[in-house]
Amino acid sequence: MIGSPITPQGVIERKRGIGKVEVEVKNMQSDKDREEDMDRLSDLPDFVLLHIMKFMSMKHAVQTCVLSKRWKELWKRLTNLALHSSDFADLAHFSKFLSWVLSNRDSSISLHSLDLRRKGCIDHELLDMIMGYAVSHDVQQLAIEVNLNVKFGFKLHPSIFSCKSLTFLKLSIWAVPWMTELPSSLPLPALKSLHLEHVTLTAGEGDCAEPFSTCHVLNTLVLDRCNLHHGAKFLCICNSNLSSLTIGSTTQETPYKFVLSTPNLRSLSVMRDPIHQLSACDLSFLEQVNIDVEAYFNAHFQRTHLALISLLQVLADYVKTMILSSSTLKILNGLSTSGSMITQIPCFVQLKSLKLKMKSSSSISDEGVSRIVEYLLKKCPLAKVDVINCRE
Template identity: 80%
Template sequence: MVQGDGDRKEDKDRLSDLPDFVLLHIMKFMSTKHAVQTCVLSSRWKELWKCLSNLALNSSDFTNLVHFSKFVYRVLSSRDGSISLHSLDLRRKGCIEHELLDWIMGYAVSHDLERLTIEVNLNVKLGFKLHPCIFSCNSLTFLKLSIWAVPWMTELPNSLQLPALKSLHLEHATFTASDNDCAEPFSACRKLNTLVLDRCNLHRDAKFLCISNPNLLNLTIGSTIQEVTYRIVISTPNLRCLTVMRDPIHQLTTCNLSFLEQVNIDVEAFFHPQIEKSHLALISLLKELADYVKIMILSSSTLKILNVLSTPDSTITQIPCFVQLKSLKLKMKSSSNISDEEVSRIGEYLLQKSPVAKVDILKC
């Protein structure tokens, strides 16, 4: 059956007849570039994008940095300033100017931003610091910063003053010590429940990173690129889940983790001379957590280290007693080249002083 002109007109206008809040919800799932491009559809759409409260700015949508920077300036300058920002996601493969990044942060904070993700590279002078307003924003509930600044990593203030922050992800960050050679940046974030640290360093002769927070529930600690390792002191009485990944050469010290339920260890040993240090650090980590952990999950790369340690020729034989361990889960990849017999031996090696725990081998 052939459609009449009236039917075609009705189909054409059906989307545009939806309320603004419905259209804006649909545009929320687009990149900001595509959302702005809807302005050419009709007069109905011309100004609608200016009311967006979720912005996704990705340089992969543009041919070069100049076009990307101009677009960012245009969007933020033309947007309806009376509308608060809910989320801003900025991703740039390659370097951007730090002036642009500072301007974006200043705009975001002044519009009550709740969620901020920034993944960029910066080509800046030594000692570059981010705009301080982002570290004292009252509205932020989620913050992810992955900023590689050449030739130096991004330096953070001594203390983060973010009263509403619930989730914090930091990569390539440098922490500074206030006194006593100890950096303690998170204690003022009273609502923080999730913290992820990866490739983070200490600055100016600091020797300790203290993770002190009464409400933290989930903590992930990654590797460092510092040649000299530093000690991490975990003082989080309500911590439920701890994940340690990549290089285990950090020295961990814990204080009262009585609520700790689960530990995930996904580390790997590097080539000599670091490999022996990785072995010792892994055993040290297990000893530090032995009094608290109830569920322990070990990755294939972690099992490779333990496979070496559990052999009769190993000089490292002091395995801790996991006094509260109920479940040990060993994750096996087909590419790990560890036999079932070796996995069984690793399980027996770990639980030689903890016979009540259940062992599960998970193949993935």
Template identity: 35%
Template sequence: MPDKNEMRGMSNFLEESVIREKINRRRPNEDDRYKENGENVDRLSDLPDDVLLHVLSFLNTQHVVQTCVLSTRWKYLWKLIPTLILHSSSFSTKKHFARFLSKILTLRDSLAKLHTLDFVHHGDIESRLLKKILSGVSSHNTHLQKIGINVRVDTCIILSCVSSCRALTSLKLSLYPKSCYNFSETLFPNSLNFPELTSLDLTNFVFCGGGNGCVAPFLAFNKLNSLIIHRCTVRDAQILHISSETLVNLTMHDNSFNIGKIELSTPNLHIFTFRGIPGQLMYGSGLSSVKLVSIDALMYSNDRIPPLVLFTWLLEFANLKSLTVSSTTLQVLSLIPDLLEVEHLSLCNLKSMEIKLQSSYLLGLSDVLKEAMVKKVAAKSRKEATKLRKAFDKGLQPPFIPDGIVDFLLQNSPSAKVNITTIY
């Protein structure tokens, strides 16, 4: 049984996290109960602990704690929860979030195994509090299976702690320097070894190459199924090599790779998703196995030469079944000179295409399109070009879907279904 000090702490905890945050307390009502021999029976509370804990594992930890006011059956159940979902955005102030964290880490049953940690903190975090969280992680390093950390802090202490969790199946790290004026990135350690890891999601990391001009940061993950690389870069290498016999899903978003090639040795790759400025040639065994592709391509306004590799990507996806593209992707493709005159031999097995309409103002792509359209019209008629320029000056915008570009992509799969959606 808990002692008086613990009960007093629990009382303060409820006052701060439940009452202060003004969250409604919900007790079982007639809808939650069944009649048995003329009396109300709470079927939910009669379920075994492991079933209730599994259900609670899908809730934000703040909401899990609220269940302690339902009845004596639920009073201490939250202490055994194997999942901690802790997001600072759920609290009105950082101070309230820090108090909640401190209480959770103090009052939680130290013998209860922790399997999942999902921790997101926007802005600076106190070193004392962070160390307390990481201490909890280290104490459960043999049981932890899923870790997600999004924080602005000294990254070395995070990586040192995470590296000890050898049982991980899922790892999501979004690490940022403490100062917004510090543009340093986190080096991805080659020493990481997670033999059971199936899902890896990285934001703001640097992959450093060796003496052979190639960097292969994921070779140690023999069971990797899903890989997400977001806002990462490569240093001291010309080729990013992604090699995995088990990789099925690859996502690359807003990376600033200053390299020329990406080599995919991924024979079972099924889904490829890309967002950003296409600047690298892609080749290897992974491209022919891809069935689902989603591309949201952009280009800077000062890049007068469109990224030709975007078209080469489409040529490499020999067995593609489904293609999702943003309207900006089609606009970038339309900037490639004489593209519509090319008879390409790809996309022969395409069954469906989805086009997502979105604004081309980002990065000034709209201005590049206007200039290209005026130049094309001027080659036939200067008068019409002047007319078009004046229309642009008055607010006319380039079409979301350039003329002829969809027919060009579907020339080898004319029966493919086309669906257009709006996301702007």
């Protein structure tokens, strides 16, 4: 039997039918692929999922609990807590979230790290609660960057300064109107890295503060915008293990003196406005010095001159590699154009490498730079000189 003739309309309808089937097949394949993807994610062991969640903010990590039953309790076992206020509309929501997280997290699991950041002010009771929780759960790495609205004499949770598990501690605490006081001694036996900013260091007896001698394995120390308590005139950094030291500026008008007893110091960085004087007994192992200073106000210019010259004189017999910023060179150039004052710039007898970090906006001439370099290398003319052009 001969079938009906195939018309153009029939061909179109048949193609449409085939296309519909193909679309359905593709949709089925897409659904299957999605199911397989979900299965593959679910098949991952817990420690892998927890490792992935470590790179999320705490807010996003908690939100994974709605994905499935598998994820509902998983966040409670996190050992790295990133508590950042930028994820919340205001302080009230942030505070409520912090309290909820600490109350619902699995308290049987120790903490590896806790990172608290809040640009605006937070309540000191909340900060105390977080620090107490961290210490009670054997935290290893603790970073606190907050502003506090407190009364004079406020002191942080004392247990944080005798925590035996801490290997890394960063405290950047701007307290209004008073800076937060630290105890005169920091008995932190496992601490390897310490970063202090906007805090007041206190002296035990007399006029000398010496808070770091009980940190027996301390390797890295950063001090920025730190003050000494009233009456203290010296900050003694006494630590035989310390290898890297960074010194920033201070917010107090009366400068204090740094006394270094750090026989194994290998790297020293001095930043911003160096109004402090520095003395050291022995820097035989010092390899690298990075100086990036600037006189922010005309009234500080002479003081910065004197502090910079004093620093270079202490370092001249030891340093092998020196890095100078263009703003530092500008200050030295001011000395070199002042006649006899250039003789105060010391010669570096062991210098092997001099690196100049130049910004395009620096207002020092090539002639001025050459004059400074020539004087610094007077006793080591074979030292290598590198010019590094830096972005603003």
